[in-house]
Amino acid sequence: CRHNRSYLRGFLKYLFLNRKITKRDLSALVMGPVNFANLNPPKFFTPEEIKKIFSIPTTYAARELRCMAMVHLAYSLGLRPKEIAMICLDDVCFAKREICIAQRKSLNPITLPLPEAAVKAIAAYVIGARPKTDLRALFVTLFVPFRPLTPASVSHDITLHIQKVNPNATGYWLRHTYAQNMLESDASIFEIKQMMGHDSLDTTRKYLFIHTKLMRKVLFDETI
Numbered sequence: 001c002r003h004n005r006s007y008l009r010g011f012l013k014y015l016f017l018n019r020k021i022t023k024r025d026l027s028a029l030v031m032g033p034v035n036f037a038n039l040n041p042p043k044f045f046t047p048e049e050i051k052k053i054f055s056i057p058t059t060y061a062a063r064e065l066r067c068m069a070m071v072h073l074a075y076s077l078g079l080r081p082k083e084i085a086m087i088c089l090d091d092v093c094f095a096k097r098e099i100c101i102a103q104r105k106s107l108n109p110i111t112l113p114l115p116e117a118a119v120k121a122i123a124a125y126v127i128g129a130r131p132k133t134d135l136r137a138l139f140v141t142l143f144v145p146f147r148p149l150t151p152a153s154v155s156h157d158i159t160l161h162i163q164k165v166n167p168n169a170t171g172y173w174l175r176h177t178y179a180q181n182m183l184e185s186d187a188s189i190f191e192i193k194q195m196m197g198h199d200s201l202d203t204t205r206k207y208l209f210i211h212t213k214l215m216r217k218v219l220f221d222e223t224i
Contacts, residue, residue: 042176042206045166050075050177052165054117062129062142067157069125070139072118074158074171077101078178078196081155081171085148087138092122101197110197 009027016025045053053071058064073079073087083101091100097119102109114122122138133140137148149157158171166173175196182192193204 042179043169043173044176044180045162045169045173049165053162056161056164060128063157065121065125065129066139066142067161069118069121070154070158071161071174072115072121073099074174075178076115076118077112078175078182080151080175080197081158082151083197085137085139085151085154088136089126089138090136092138094119094123108197110194112195 012022012027013025015021016027053075058068070084073084074081077099079101086102087099091102092114093099097114097116098111099114100109100111126138129142130138131140131142131146133146135146135148139149139154141147141149141153155171158174159169162169162171162173179192179196182195187195189201189204192198193201196204198204
């Protein structure tokens with residue numbers, strides 16, 4: 001109950017300040033049920049599932065080429081459906097293998113390197129599937145009247161594709177997998193915040209719960 005949590009916080013603070021038993025003040029880790037409910041670990045794909053996602057047979061139809069370009073962006077850059085929907089042709093530099101993401105949740109545009117596989121997927125879509133239109137949006141509908149894809153359409157298409165591998169998956173699993181890969185490569189929480197486009201470290205911290213070793217290192221200064 002609330003009173004017990006208060007007593008526990010006081011005891012942990014006492015161990016830290018008065019007895020010097022703990023290396024850090026652990027009282028802040030004692031949370032109520034509402035806060036704890038928000039710490040459910042994000043779902044992500046295993047390496048084996050990722051291989052299957054990019055090995056799904058394709059007919060190279062226009063819709064499939066468009067979808068694969070979006071899947072590559074979500075996986076290799078951790079982009080949200082809204083960010084993918086807002087990409088314009090002018091944001092992609094094939095020569096430099098870079099992409100400018102202007103519409104970030106934190107309102108800070110960022111230029112990111114494009115992996116070779118993502119460059120090829122985008123090029124295949126632009127050359128082989130994107131309709132001839134004056135629209136500057138990278139991802140557009142395939143039939144007249146042409147319109148930019150909405151974030152909901154981006155999420156829907158990605159979800160349909162990845163559910164061929166995991167029926168419970170959603171489009172955000174690829175974004176979570178990107179964060180997991182950064183954690184595994186020993187990126188700092190500040191680097192992850194920047195690359196994920198978070199406006200608060202509190203949002204980024206939830207990804208520590210999918211990396212037990214890093215979580216314990218950050219919280220308890222432990223080496224496992």
